[in-house]
Amino acid sequence: MNNEIIYETFNNNPVDIISGPGALGEVFSCVGALHARRLLVVCGENVVKLPAVNELRDNCPNGIQLQIFDQVEPDPSDSTIVAGGEVARDFAADTIVAVGGGSSMDAGKAIAAEAGAEGWILTQDQPGQSTTVPEGILPIIAVPTTAGTGSEVTPFSVITFTQTQRKLPLNHPGLYPRYALLDPNLLISAPRIARVAAGMDALTHAVESYVSKEATEHTQRQAGQAISLITQNLRQAAEAPSDTQAQAALQRGAMIAGLAFAQSRLGIVHAMALPLSALFGVPHGQANAILLPYGMEYNRPAAVAEFANIAEAMGVSEEQSDDEANSRRAVEAVEHLAEDVQASRRMRDVGVTQDAIPRMAEEAMKSPHIARNPRAIQLDDLIAVYERAY
Ligand SMILES: [Fe+2]
Structure with a gap:
């Protein structure tokens, strides 16, 4: 494996994959391709302390606004999605950048849907029923910081519903990220x-x-x-x-x-x-x-x-x-x-x-x-x- 940044797509998957040391730096070219202006970074309290997140903030080009929602917990709950959706609406986010392990990427996907349809997540606590997502779900850029979940290339988002104590996998093509940035430098910090x-x-x-x-x-x-x-x-x-x-x-x-x-x-x-x-x-x-x-x-x-x-x-x-x-x-x-x-x-x-x-x-x-x-x-x-x- 070399140090180049590789761009690839796979014929059974809609996600554009950009990988290699430093791949995170490509985030703003993805943002440009999406014609995005207002990015909501979705992550947890540990990831927000990573230098990488600061880099994102510091390197934000002129004309692009960036806000951080750092309240994703392990096994994200419906109430986190509701809170994230509210932040996304208040900020008028037009793209979600989900940085973290499976929890943050799954939460980012669900917040992308909740952003345009307040209360949507609460309608999805239905085992055995198909997931529905609202029109106009925000595009998602997934940046994994663990090597495991694969959420960066799947249409799934696993959410824990507080009232029923159920952990359910949502599954809808609208939940596929548009881009996955695989930067091995981000994996080093995980315990x-x-x-x-x-x-x-x-x-x-x-x-x-x-x-x-x-x-x-x-x-x-x-x-x-x-x-x-x-x-x-x-x-x-x-x-x-x-x-x-x-x-x-x-x-x-x-x-x-x-x-x-x-x-x-x-x-x-x-x-x-x-x-x-x-x-x-x-x-x-x-x-x-x-x-x-x-x-x-x-x-x-x-x-x-x-x-x-x-x-x-x-x-x-x-x-x-x-x-x-x-x-x-x-x-x-x-x-x-x-x-x-x-x-x-x-x-x-x-x-x-x-x-x-x-x-x-x-x-x-x-x-x-x-x-x-x-x-x-x-x-x-x-x-x-x-x-x-x-
Ligand atoms: Fe799994």
Whole structure:
């Protein structure tokens, strides 16, 4: 990987991607192309302290106004979206620049919609219903500071609804960012636990996309590529945050996983992860890291050949073995990786109580990911998988 700034698009995705060290500097050429004048930067309280955000403010060209909304919390809530929408309207923002991890990018997307339609977000707390977005949703420029969520290239925004304690994925083509700026220099500041959780989230996207019922040859090629990049770089990126090459490769893996799952959707692990976050505040990536090997084990009998391919992408398949043996190696390799990077491994270690399992299983059953999972899922199956992961 070199130090050039690369501009690219992918034929199954509408987002223009600009990547490389210093890619953040391209933000104002994106703003120019959008004919934008009033930018609302959406971020959290840690990201707002980054020199990068100051740089944005300081380098703002004449004629462009910039305002910052820095109140995005992990797992952004509907009330944050309402507050951000109000700031966007008061400022008359014409573009959202979402800087941060998945939470900030997801919040930025929802604020882009809420800005033009006060109270819109509160109408979206409807599991199983299609997301609607108002006309005139603001264009979004996504600037990830973690390598994980892939939100910069997806039409999804996961929002926690305060009243019902539900964490729901909104999904609408209007929520695709117009531009994604992948600057590995922005990843260095994230704490280790966040980098590991993000990487495990990205791996989960790639694995779930690979075996999804809606996977195509194209999405599987992307998912396989993402699995390789993440497996090869996560250990190093976790250990050595200043290794820009490993960070950039991981960031690319996470983005490519995003391209894949934007099409194929996900499966059992994401369905089960959301209630862990909604009810116990377990960060999304940590929830996935815990549940991924158990979800893979559940799915393996229904997708033996696919899991054997995943083992190959992870570099652990053996030529003389059959698919059955290699598919088991994929699950083991994920366990080894999670252990090596010291990811969370059990629900009991992150504050989840066992008596919540039936309720979590009921919530997980409502997830749109259930229908995409390669193996059919009943309520009792989810309870059994949660019990094993406890
Ligand atoms: Fe995820």
